[in-house]
Amino acid sequence: MIMGEKTRLRGIEREDIPTFVRWLNDPEVRRYLNLNSPISRAEEEGWFEAQLSDESSRVFAIETLEGLAIGNIGLHQIDWKNRNAMLGIVIAEKEYWDRGFGTDAIQALLRFAFEEMNLHRVYLSVFDFNGRASRCYEKCGFRQEGRAREGLFRDGRYHDLIEMAILRREFADEEPPQAKEQ
Ligand SMILES: CC(C)(COP(=O)(O)OP(=O)(O)OC[C@H]1O[C@@H](n2cnc3c(N)ncnc32)[C@H](O)[C@@H]1OP(=O)(O)O)[C@@H](O)C(=O)NCCC(=O)NCCS
Numbered sequence: 001m002i003m004g005e006k007t008r009l010r011g012i013e014r015e016d017i018p019t020f021v022r023w024l025n026d027p028e029v030r031r032y033l034n035l036n037s038p039i040s041r042a043e044e045e046g047w048f049e050a051q052l053s054d055e056s057s058r059v060f061a062i063e064t065l066e067g068l069a070i071g072n073i074g075l076h077q078i079d080w081k082n083r084n085a086m087l088g089i090v091i092a093e094k095e096y097w098d099r100g101f102g103t104d105a106i107q108a109l110l111r112f113a114f115e116e117m118n119l120h121r122v123y124l125s126v127f128d129f130n131g132r133a134s135r136c137y138e139k140c141g142f143r144q145e146g147r148a149r150e151g152l153f154r155d156g157r158y159h160d161l162i163e164m165a166i167l168r169r170e171f172a173d174e175e176p177p178q179a180k181e182q
Pocket residue numbers: 029032033071089090091092096097098099100101102103104125126127130131132133135136
């Protein structure tokens with residue numbers, strides 16, 4: 001388990017698949033994700049099987065400390081030479097939005113990425129209309145590096161993608177002294 005203050009990250013299990021299918025077919029959640037068409041159970045099973053042997057990706061379920069799964073978080077396109085990876089997160093149980101669970105899970109994953117996996121840089125891309133996610137990433141220490149203008153076609157028009165990243169030294173600077181000593 002990777003422990004946060006309000007969340008813990010655990011491995012994903014085959015039994016989670018029906019929950020993931022429900023989450024990823026919720027239009028309010030999908031709006032913010034790079035998914036184009038509805039997800040079937042068979043597709044999700046195929047994705048799960050591929051994850052088991054994918055060395056370039058690490059995906060975890062986000063649980064509350066009471067053990068309720070509320071979403072997923074992962075590092076993708078892990079580049080072991082340049083020591084960077086792309087972060088993806090979804091909190092899909094919507095009653096948990098805006099309560100600090102995303103920030104907590106990201107901080108826990110960043111600590112794992114920098115202090116266990118020895119990564120140097122974690123990056124991501126966020127849709128320009130996703131103010132909640134942008135704010136959450138800023139709170140975690142991500143900095144905006146650029147904009148991919150009109151890089152997304154959604155709801156009949158183009159939107160910008162905001163590119164953000166955090167370096168290991170920036171994360172270390174943000175950690176409270178107590179946490180750094182542990
Ligand atoms: C994005 C996500 C991971 C954030 O997790 P969360 O637990 O909801 O976020 P937090 O509560 O930690 O932080 C959200 C912050 O955004 C703020 N916020 C909410 N809506 C906002 C908006 N429209 N514009 C700006 N800020 C907003 C909140 O007030 C909070 O900031 P504060 O603590 O300073 O008040 C989660 O909401 C989620 O998974 N959403 C759906 C899928 C998604 O967007 N994934 C990311 C794709 S890049």
